[in-house]
Amino acid sequence: MELHFILNGKPVEALIKADTILLDLLRDMGCYSVKRGCDTTGCGLCTVLLEEKPILSCAMLAARVEGKHIVTLEGMKEEAERFGKFLAAEGAEQCGYCTPGMIMNIFAMERELVHPTEEEIKAYLAGNLCRCSGYMGQLRAITKYLNREEVSADESGK
Template sequence: MEVQFTLNGKKVSTKIAADTVLLNLLRDLGCKSVKCGCETTNCGLCTVWIDGKSRLSCSVLAASIDGHEVTTLEGVEKEAAEFGSFLAQEGAEQCGFCSPGFIMNVLAMFRELKNPSIEEIKEYLAGNLCRCTGYMGQLRAIQKYMEVRNTAVNITVKKMGGEE
């Protein structure tokens, strides 16, 4: 069967078997940031965005993305690098194996939640497992990133004559 979708802003048309999992298709298409860590939808390493919403690509049949938009870490490199610098400043970046899925969820959370509390951040990211770090450095990095990004957004809105 053939699927056509948008991957990181580019149109893709490819043949797949009916039982192909999105995780495997994305890796075959060169998106090496999408990783398999558990095969049970428990670790978050395979997180991608489908039409802007976080999804675990290991639990999605590739046939179901026909006509949809898929974004991987490769498609948000600039934002990912910016947040990655906040992780590094907090000493929360270790081996990097879980980072792509974690970063995809943090960026999605930034787009969905306005000024989330620590508890809301923890709940949003509950499905992302990290075996190298304690989560406190990651939480500090998230809070600082969101503070800086929200300030930048507010400044831009003011310059454009809008309201906060």
């Protein structure tokens, strides 16, 4: 089966079997930020953006993305580097295995929620499993990242 879609802003095509999982296709196409974890939609490691919404690529047949836009962390390097500075400042970078999936959800949350509360952030990221941390450093980094414009405005007003 021939498949056509937009990957990280570029038109691509692939020959796939009818039962090809999106996670496998993306990794075969060099998108190694898309990680395999549980294969049961329980960890969030395989999160990508489909039409700007986070989805778990381990649970979607690749054929379903025909004509659609997929974004992986490889397509958001500048944004990821910016967020990575917030993680590092809070000592929350840990091993990094879960980070790509979490970051994809953070970018989706940033587009969807305005000034999310701590509870909203926790709820949005409930499907992202990190085995290294207690999440507090990550939560501080996410909150600061999402509120960075306010912090910049406050600092420039001094």
